[in-house]
Amino acid sequence: MSVAMEVCAIAERAIAGRSPSCITEVVVEVGDLAGIEIQNLEFCLDTLLRIPPFTRAHAVVRRERGDVLRVASVEIDE
Numbered sequence: 885m886s887v888a889m890e891v892c893a894i895a896e897r898a899i900a901g902r903s904p905s906c907i908t909e910v911v912v913e914v915g916d917l918a919g920i921e922i923q924n925l926e927f928c929l930d931t932l933l934r935i936p937p938f939t940r941a942h943a944v945v946r947r948e949r950g951d952v953l954r955v956a957s958v959e960i961d962e
Contacts, residue, residue, distance in 0.1 A: 885928050887920060887953075888925060888929045888931075888932055889932065891910060891912055891955055892910075892938070895907055895938075895941075895955060895958045898958040902960065903937070904937040904941075905936075905937060905938060905939050905940065906962065907940075907941040908940060908941055909958070909959035910929065910933065910941060910942075910943050910944070910955065911943075911945075911957040911958075911959075912943060912945050912953075912956065913945075913952050913953070913954050914947060914948065914952070915947075915949060915952035917949075918950075918952060919951075922945055925945060926943060926945050929943035930942060930943055
C-alpha cells in the first residue's frame with residue numbers, strides 16, 4: 885500500500901496544482917527485479933485512484949526487465 889500511496893503522491897505533484905480529480909490514468913513501470921508484487925500494486929492503485937481526491941483515474945502497470953520502478957506518465961482531462 886505504501887508504494888501505491890507514493891505513486892499517487894507523485895501523480896499529484898506531476899499535475900502542478902490542478903485538482904487530482906482531473907487525472908484519468910497513471911502509468912507505472914515495474915521491473916521483474918524491483919521486489920514489487922504486481923497484483924498487489926495494481927489492486928492498491930486501483931483502489932486509491934477511485935476514491936477522493938482522484939475519483940476517476942485508473943492505473944496501468946507495465947512490466948519491465950530489471951529493477952525499474954517509476955511513474956512513466958500521468959494523463960489528465962482538462
